[in-house]
Amino acid sequence: MIAIDTLIHARWIIPVEPDNTVLDYHSIAIHEGRIIALLPTTQATATYHADTTFSLNEHALIPGLVNAHTHAAMSLFRGLADDLPLMEWLNNHIWPAEGAWVNAEFAHHGTQLAIAEMLRGGTTCFNDMYFFPDETARTAEECQMRATVGLIVIDFPTVWAASADEYINKGLALHDRYRSHPLIHTAFAPHAPYTVSNAPLDKIRTYADEMDIPIHMHIHETVDEINQGLTHYKTRPLQRLGQLGLLSPHLIGVHMTQLADDEINRYAATGAHVVHCPESNLKLASGFCPVQKLVNAGVNVAIGTDGAASNNDLDMFSEMRTAALLGKAVANDASAVSAATVLRMATLNGARALGWDEDIGSLLPGKAADITAVHLGGIETQPIYHPVSQLAYATGRDKVTDVWVAGKHLLKNRVLTTLDERAILKNAQTWREKIKKYD
Amino acid sequence: MIAIDTLIHARWIIPVEPDNTVLDYHSIAIHEGRIIALLPTTQATATYHADTTFSLNEHALIPGLVNAHTHAAMSLFRGLADDLPLMEWLNNHIWPAEGAWVNAEFAHHGTQLAIAEMLRGGTTCFNDMYFFPDETARTAEECQMRATVGLIVIDFPTVWAASADEYINKGLALHDRYRSHPLIHTAFAPHAPYTVSNAPLDKIRTYADEMDIPIHMHIHETVDEINQGLTHYKTRPLQRLGQLGLLSPHLIGVHMTQLADDEINRYAATGAHVVHCPESNLKLASGFCPVQKLVNAGVNVAIGTDGAASNNDLDMFSEMRTAALLGKAVANDASAVSAATVLRMATLNGARALGWDEDIGSLLPGKAADITAVHLGGIETQPIYHPVSQLAYATGRDKVTDVWVAGKHLLKNRVLTTLDERAILKNAQTWREKIKKYD
Numbered sequence: 012m013i014a015i016d017t018l019i020h021a022r023w024i025i026p027v028e029p030d031n032t033v034l035d036y037h038s039i040a041i042h043e044g045r046i047i048a049l050l051p052t053t054q055a056t057a058t059y060h061a062d063t064t065f066s067l068n069e070h071a072l073i074p075g076l077v078n079a080h081t082h083a084a085m086s087l088f089r090g091l092a093d094d095l096p097l098m099e100w101l102n103n104h105i106w107p108a109e110g111a112w113v114n115a116e117f118a119h120h121g122t123q124l125a126i127a128e129m130l131r132g133g134t135t136c137f138n139d140m141y142f143f144p145d146e147t148a149r150t151a152e153e154c155q156m157r158a159t160v161g162l163i164v165i166d167f168p169t170v171w172a173a174s175a176d177e178y179i180n181k182g183l184a185l186h187d188r189y190r191s192h193p194l195i196h197t198a199f200a201p202h203a204p205y206t207v208s209n210a211p212l213d214k215i216r217t218y219a220d221e222m223d224i225p226i227h228m229h230i231h232e233t234v235d236e237i238n239q240g241l242t243h244y245k246t247r248p249l250q251r252l253g254q255l256g257l258l259s260p261h262l263i264g265v266h267m268t269q270l271a272d273d274e275i276n277r278y279a280a281t282g283a284h285v286v287h288c289p290e291s292n293l294k295l296a297s298g299f300c301p302v303q304k305l306v307n308a309g310v311n312v313a314i315g316t317d318g319a320a321s322n323n324d325l326d327m328f329s330e331m332r333t334a335a336l337l338g339k340a341v342a343n344d345a346s347a348v349s350a351a352t353v354l355r356m357a358t359l360n361g362a363r364a365l366g367w368d369e370d371i372g373s374l375l376p377g378k379a380a381d382i383t384a385v386h387l388g389g390i391e392t393q394p395i396y397h398p399v400s401q402l403a404y405a406t407g408r409d410k411v412t413d414v415w416v417a418g419k420h421l422l423k424n425r426v427l428t429t430l431d432e433r434a435i436l437k438n439a440q441t442w443r444e445k446i447k448k449y450d
Numbered sequence: 451m452i453a454i455d456t457l458i459h460a461r462w463i464i465p466v467e468p469d470n471t472v473l474d475y476h477s478i479a480i481h482e483g484r485i486i487a488l489l490p491t492t493q494a495t496a497t498y499h500a501d502t503t504f505s506l507n508e509h510a511l512i513p514g515l516v517n518a519h520t521h522a523a524m525s526l527f528r529g530l531a532d533d534l535p536l537m538e539w540l541n542n543h544i545w546p547a548e549g550a551w552v553n554a555e556f557a558h559h560g561t562q563l564a565i566a567e568m569l570r571g572g573t574t575c576f577n578d579m580y581f582f583p584d585e586t587a588r589t590a591e592e593c594q595m596r597a598t599v600g601l602i603v604i605d606f607p608t609v610w611a612a613s614a615d616e617y618i619n620k621g622l623a624l625h626d627r628y629r630s631h632p633l634i635h636t637a638f639a640p641h642a643p644y645t646v647s648n649a650p651l652d653k654i655r656t657y658a659d660e661m662d663i664p665i666h667m668h669i670h671e672t673v674d675e676i677n678q679g680l681t682h683y684k685t686r687p688l689q690r691l692g693q694l695g696l697l698s699p700h701l702i703g704v705h706m707t708q709l710a711d712d713e714i715n716r717y718a719a720t721g722a723h724v725v726h727c728p729e730s731n732l733k734l735a736s737g738f739c740p741v742q743k744l745v746n747a748g749v750n751v752a753i754g755t756d757g758a759a760s761n762n763d764l765d766m767f768s769e770m771r772t773a774a775l776l777g778k779a780v781a782n783d784a785s786a787v788s789a790a791t792v793l794r795m796a797t798l799n800g801a802r803a804l805g806w807d808e809d810i811g812s813l814l815p816g817k818a819a820d821i822t823a824v825h826l827g828g829i830e831t832q833p834i835y836h837p838v839s840q841l842a843y844a845t846g847r848d849k850v851t852d853v854w855v856a857g858k859h860l861l862k863n864r865v866l867t868t869l870d871e872r873a874i875l876k877n878a879q880t881w882r883e884k885i886k887k888y889d
Contacts, residue, residue, distance in 0.1 A: 089832070090839040094774075094788040127829045293775035294843075296784040323843040324830060333772070335533075336732035345735040349533040390566045391763060393528070393875055394882030400529035404733075404762040409848035436832055443833030 017041040017418060018061035020052045021384070023071040023398045027358050028373035031351060033398055039072060041380040044418035048376055065413070069388030071398050073354065074373050075135025075157075075381035075414060076327040077361025079286040080227070080265045080315025082141045084113070084121030086128065087442045088320040097233070097295050105320055109142075112446055113170060118143035120438040122150040127430050128325045130156065132408035133383035135416045137325075138263070138286075138315065138365055140200040140227055142171040145185050148195050154429040155419050157381065159365045161200025161227050162186060164211055175211035179218070186222065194417065196367065198225040198263070203232070204248035205239045212255050219261050225366055226257060232266035233297045249274055258283050263364050265315065266291075267305075268298030275301065279308035284364035287356070289333040291317035302334065303342035306352065313361040314353070328408040331357045335403050350403035380418040386410045456480040456857060457500035459491045460823070462510040462837045466797050467812035470790060472837055478511060480819040483857035487815055504852070508827030510837050512793065513812050514574025514596075514820035514853060515766040516800025518725040519666070519704045519754025521580045523552070523560030525567065526881045528758040536672070536734050544759055548581075551885055552609060557582035559877040561589040566869050567764045569595065571847035572822035574855045576764075577702070577725075577754065577804055579639040579666055581610040584624050587634050593868040594858050596820065598804045600639025600666050601625060603650055614650035618657070625661065632856065635806065637664040637702070642671070643687035644678045651694050658700050664805055665696060671705035672736045688713055697722050702803050704754065705730075706744075707737030714740065718747035723803035726795070728772040730756035741773065742781040745791065752800040753792065767847040770796045774842050789842035819857040825849045 024034040038055035040048040092104035140161035151158040162182025172178040189195040199215045201207040219226050240248040260282035267285050287300050316325045331353040338348025362372025371381045392401045414422035463473040477494035479487040531543035579600035590597040601621025611617040628634040638654045640646040679687040699721035706724050726739050755764045770792040777787025801811025809818045831840045853861035
């Protein structure tokens with residue numbers, strides 16, 4: 012018998028890699044935070060002696076979900092303003108609220124609320140973009156959540172920095188602080204083509220190449236953005252980014268609802284990634300991302316929830332489902348964007364976009380033990396003909412029972428082990444009282 | 451002190467009628483299955499002495515949700531076949547499975563599974579269309595669920611009836627059996643324009659007028675249906691239904707993804723209703739229902755989940771959310787199809803479509819006590835700026851704690867009181883074993 016830390020027996024294991032694999036009555040062996048084997052349960056019990064054993068007899072184990080685009084701290088603005096035209100929403104609600112309230116404590120409390128929600132929904136890694144990324148990083152580290160923290164850059168001054176150079180320098184300092192941290196990575200996060208000018212983008216490209224980290228950016232989100240680009244730069248934003256040398260495997264382009272067919276092919280050839288945020292795109296009436304066309308062209312497409320101010324949740328199960336449903340309607344083909352495709356988008360493709368797929372995104376021996384257990388034995392998910400179909404089309408995030416990040420049990424039968432749920436709720440209510448008065 | 455059956459104190463009551471009303475710290479007084487008053491909790495405790503009192507301090511009370519279009523028994527086919535082109539899905543999976551398996555017992559067990567799912571998700575009334583409607587009615591009656599049971603009519607023979615006349619006669623007999631039943635109503639349910647010919651439609655119109663019951667029909671679901679109508683009848687299906695005299699306040703037209711602007715205006719003028727099934731329309735790539743245009747034209751639009759074979763759930767919270775999100779994108783306007791609009795569509799508008807709005811659909815004194823309690827105190831729904839926004843955009847059906855139908859407590863802190871959950875799960879698994887072999 013081999014002594015190991017943890018052994019999880021499950022009714023199904025869906026490793027995502029290799030494709031189209033559903034392992035019945037299998038187990039995952041975990042030691043020192045890493046997956047060491049996937050094998051039939053009968054074999055596992057004969058091979059390993061584990062300090063802790065879990066028997067999840069009505070559950071599917073999947074790779075922890077990767078939320079490839081969010082603004083975690085904005086969870087404190089959840090539902091502050093809905094059903095408004097985009098510019099009224101931004102100008103009269105979100106930007107004034109940010110101006111009035113965002114500070115280090117807001118970022119800390121907001122990120123705690125967001126991580127609590129994400130873990131309870133099976134998400135083990137998030138790619139963030141917001142002010143006070145130092146707080147985002149510290150908060151994730153404290154509760155042992157995995158994150159790629161965005162080194163935000165924007166042309167105009169905010170409470171976080173006064174100039175593009177200050178944003179970049181603060182970002183570089185933060186990157187240094189977390190260099191080779193096992194759970195916290197960084198990415199440059201220039202906000203969008205219409206809010207970041209050429210000089211800082213040029214610097215960012217140079218640094219990102221040197222440091223070998225991603226560049227995370229909202230791109231082609233709305234028709235307005237395209238029109239502004241044509242007015243100010245005489246080009247469509249993607250073309251301008253290409254001229255600046257930004258289209259490369261480092262680039263994570265978020266939203267991408269406005270794409271001509273030739274742009275899709277050119278984007279694919281650069282090796283850049285797309286993060287699809289279907290619910291945010293719908294809610295803000297931004298347009299429809301042509302997901303199946305991107306997939307067909309060979310683009311790596313991941314999924315993100317966007318921030319809770321424009322979604323209004325951080326629910327990757329709902330986002331997978333919406334991506335699959337909407338993808339079919341947009342492609343006018345009921346066989347487009349399948350259940351297996353969205354599960355891969357929400358796991359391995361997210362990991363790839365973040366340059367983290369050697370470590371996470373699928374359940375392969377050698378990878379970190381980032382695992383989500385989903386109970387499929389209840390009324391809502393019966394009968395089960397195909398577990399992957401249930402995960403994409405019938406399961407809600409409330410069916411997530413347990414979550415491990417790097418082998419650490421962060422959600423234990425729906426209870427958070429590294430976050431204080433009561434304190435998080437209390438802080439959310441305190442912020443609400445303050446912000447509500449203003450709104 | 452006035453003696454009554456039940457008093458429910460709640461943090462919020464959202465009665466849906468009148469519009470845009472959120473009552474803070476209010477209570478509902480219930481006696482003999484009906485709402486007798488809504489009043490501030492302080493007043494309620496001074497006025498009423500109730501046999502049973504509930505204090506739901508972090509909850510919103512809303513009218514029980516009305517699922518205005520489903521095929522309940524098909525829940526046993528949940529996830530049997532997904533991600534397939536429509537005709538392959540129907541011809542090679544659903545119709546053969548129906549031919550092989552649908553019988554009275556299937557309808558009974560499938561409807562039990564569906565009702566269990568619906569009650570656990572806050573739905574208190576469903577509008578059904580399926581074979582063996584006698585079993586649907588019996589099953590709903592047994593567990594005291596509210597339903598409008600469809601008297602299905604289709605040109606071709608099935609295990610339920612051999613000819614259009616037999617379908618109609620069996621329907622009339624069923625209608626007689628439930629005449630003036632408090633919980634079970636009936637509606638004619640001719641399947642669709644392409645499956646029911648003029649002679650039976652003519653009879654149905656005559657009977658429906660006499661009996662004053664609705665006509666529930668799939669209409670303009672796909673482009674194919676329009677093309678078939680043009681080929682066989684030389685008209686678009688809606689025009690043909692108009693010629694047959696079917697467009698009236700009795701008509702419940704389901705799906706309606708294919709509508710020209712002038713058709714919308716003409717439909718509105720007839721007083722006929724629309725049931726929007728956004729998730730089914732997306733999943734089968736049927737097209738986009740122009741919801742905001744219908745609302746603007748004055749059409750009463752309700753919401754349905756469709757059957758679990760094509761959705762794959764009976765989740766009205768998810769359906770409300772998708773209706774709101776998709777409605778904005780389709781209208782190209784982020785202020786279209788608001789949170790309050792979808793809540794009304796999922797409650798009062800559904801009741802109206804079924805001709806049942808004098809009794810249900812809103813929390814008004816005199817109406818039946820069909821009530822759903824939703825817990826909003828958890829991580830996923832905090833902070834709360836606007837409870838209606840949380841219900842539409844952040845709440846999952848798992849937050850439903852309690853459900854009453856006609857004052858009877860059918861879901862009690864998430865436990866079903868009139869259905870045996872274990873037996874339902876066992877039956878679902880037995881059917882799965884049989885059907886799986888065939889598939």
